[in-house]
Amino acid sequence: MSKVHDLIIIGAGPAGLACAIYTTREYIDTVVFEKGVIGGLAAVTDVIDNYPGFPDGVGGLQLSDALQKQAERFGAKIEFGEVQKITKKDKVITLHTTDGDYKTKTVLVAIGSEYKKLDVPGEKEYYARGVHYCATCDGAFYKDKEIAVVGGGNSAIQESIFLTRYAKKIELLVRSTIKASSVLQKELQKYIDEGKIVVHLNTSVKEIKGENGLVNNIVINEDSKEEVMKVDGIFIFVGLIPNTGFLKDYVELDNIGLIKTDNNLMTNVPGIFAAGDVRSGATLQIASASGDGATAALRIREFLEHKKLATY
Amino acid sequence: MPKSVTIFTTNTCGYCSMVKKYLSNKGVSYKEVNLDDEPQRQQEALALSGVLTVPVTVVEKTDDSREVIVGYNLAKLAPAIA
Numbered sequence: 122m123s124k125v126h127d128l129i130i131i132g133a134g135p136a137g138l139a140c141a142i143y144t145t146r147e148y149i150d151t152v153v154f155e156k157g158v159i160g161g162l163a164a165v166t167d168v169i170d171n172y173p174g175f176p177d178g179v180g181g182l183q184l185s186d187a188l189q190k191q192a193e194r195f196g197a198k199i200e201f202g203e204v205q206k207i208t209k210k211d212k213v214i215t216l217h218t219t220d221g222d223y224k225t226k227t228v229l230v231a232i233g234s235e236y237k238k239l240d241v242p243g244e245k246e247y248y249a250r251g252v253h254y255c256a257t258c259d260g261a262f263y264k265d266k267e268i269a270v271v272g273g274g275n276s277a278i279q280e281s282i283f284l285t286r287y288a289k290k291i292e293l294l295v296r297s298t299i300k301a302s303s304v305l306q307k308e309l310q311k312y313i314d315e316g317k318i319v320v321h322l323n324t325s326v327k328e329i330k331g332e333n334g335l336v337n338n339i340v341i342n343e344d345s346k347e348e349v350m351k352v353d354g355i356f357i358f359v360g361l362i363p364n365t366g367f368l369k370d371y372v373e374l375d376n377i378g379l380i381k382t383d384n385n386l387m388t389n390v391p392g393i394f395a396a397g398d399v400r401s402g403a404t405l406q407i408a409s410a411s412g413d414g415a416t417a418a419l420r421i422r423e424f425l426e427h428k429k430l431a432t433y
Numbered sequence: 434m435p436k437s438v439t440i441f442t443t444n445t446c447g448y449c450s451m452v453k454k455y456l457s458n459k460g461v462s463y464k465e466v467n468l469d470d471e472p473q474r475q476q477e478a479l480a481l482s483g484v485l486t487v488p489v490t491v492v493e494k495t496d497d498s499r500e501v502i503v504g505y506n507l508a509k510l511a512p513a514i515a
Contacts, residue, residue, distance in 0.1 A: 157448075158505060164447035182447050201455070201507050219508070249484035249503070257445035261468050262475055262485040283445075335485070354485070 125213055126150050128421055129225040131204050134161025135407050136397025137231035138188040138197075139414030140421070145195035147422060152225075153192070154218065156203035160185020161233040162361075162398075163407050165257050166276075167283040170304070172407050181257070184407075207371055207393070214392055227421050230368065230380060230388075230395045231414065234361035234405075239271065243329030243336075244357075251336020251354045252329060256280040263288045263354050269339060271326055272358035273299040278309050280358055285317045292350060294324045294341060296359075329355060363399050375401040385420040386413065394421055435514050436497075438463040441478040441489040448505040449488040455507070461514050463490075 133155035166181035202220035273295035328340040379401035396413035442449035
C-alpha cells in the first residue's frame with residue numbers, strides 16, 4: 122500500500138501555506154499540491170497594502186516567496202499537479218491527481234478562487250489577445266496604449282492604478298458604483314485628476330470586438346446608451362468564483378459553490394477541511410486566509426490526535 | 434535536455450517566476466528576455482506565441498524542432514524539457 126500522509130493541502134495560496142507552516146513545525150507529515158502559481162491570486166497582485174506587518178506594503182510575489190520558503194524551511198513538500206477527484210474508503214482519503222494517486226488521513230482544501238468572466242461575445246475569442254485577467258502578467262503589452270478595466274471593487278481599482286504605469290489612458294467601466302475601499306478610492310482620485318483614468322459609472326460591456334486577431338474596440342452600454350469604445354485591450358476584474366467543480370458531488374457546497382464548514386473548518390466529510398477564499402463565509406482577504414490556514418492546522422492536529430489510526 | 438530555452442517575462446509576472454523556478458529545479462538553464470527591460474521585443478513574443486501574455490517559453494530541442502509554451506503549463510513544459 123502506498124504511503125498514507127498525515128495531511129495533504131490542496132492549494133499553495135496564503136491559507137494553504139499558513140497551514141503548512143503550522144503543521145510541519147509540529148512534525149505533521151504535510152504535502153501541498155498546487156496546479157498553478159504558488160501564492161495563488163496573491164502572487165499576481167502587484168502590491169498588498171493591508172497585510173499586517175508590512176508598513177510600506179509588500180509585493181504579492183515577495184509575500185508568496187516568503188510563505189513558500191517558510192513552509193519549506195519546516196519540511197513542507199510542494200508538489201505540482203492538479204487534484205481531479207477525492208474518494209474515501211474506511212478512514213483513508215485518496216486524492217486522484219494528474220501525478221497519480223496520493224493517500225492521506227486528512228485534507229485541507231485551500232484552492233482559492235479565480236476571476237469571474239463577463240460572459241459576453243468576443244471574451245473567449247480574444248482571450249490573451251486583448252482580453253486579460255492578470256494586470257501584473259500582461260500589463261507590459263499596453264505601454265502607451267488605451268485600455269479598459271472592468272469592475273468597481275478593490276481588485277479593479279488596484280489593478281487600474283497598477284496599469285497606469287503602462288497605459289496612457291484607462292477607461293474604468295463600473296456596472297453600478299465604485300465599491301473599493303476608501304483608501305483605494307482616494308488613490309484613484311489622483312489618477313482621475315491627472316486624466317489617466319476616466320470612470321464610467323452605470324456602464325456594462327456588451328461585446329468585445331477585434332481586427333487581425335487582436336481587440337480594437339468594445340461595445341458598452343453607459344446609462345442605457347449603447348456606444349462603441351476604441352480600446353487596445355480590456356482587463357476584467359468583476360469578482361471571484363470558487364474552483365470547486367471537482368468537489369461538487371463529494372463535499373457540501375453553498376449556492377455559489379463555496380465549501381460549507383463547521384466551526385472547526387471541517388466539511389461534512391470527516392477529515393476534510395476547507396480554508397481561505399474557497400470557504401463559505403470567508404472574507405476574501407489575504408490576512409484572513411492566512412488566519413484560516415492557521416486555525417485549520419490546529420483543528421487538523423486535534424483531529425489526527427483523537428483519531429483511532431490503528432487500522433492504517 | 435533541450436538545446437536551449439528562452440523565456441519571455443516581465444518584472445511583476447508571478448507565473449514567470451514559477452516557470453523559472455521549475456526549470457532551475459530541473460537543472461535546465463535558460464535565457465530570459467524581460468519585456469519590461471526590452472519592450473521592443475514584445476512583437477517577437479507575440480509572433481512566437483500568438484498572444485499578448487507572459488511567460489512564453491521557447492524550447493529548442495536537439496533535433497532542431499521548437500516548442501512554444503504559453504503560461505505556466507506543466508503538462509506541456511515537463512515533456513518539452515525531458
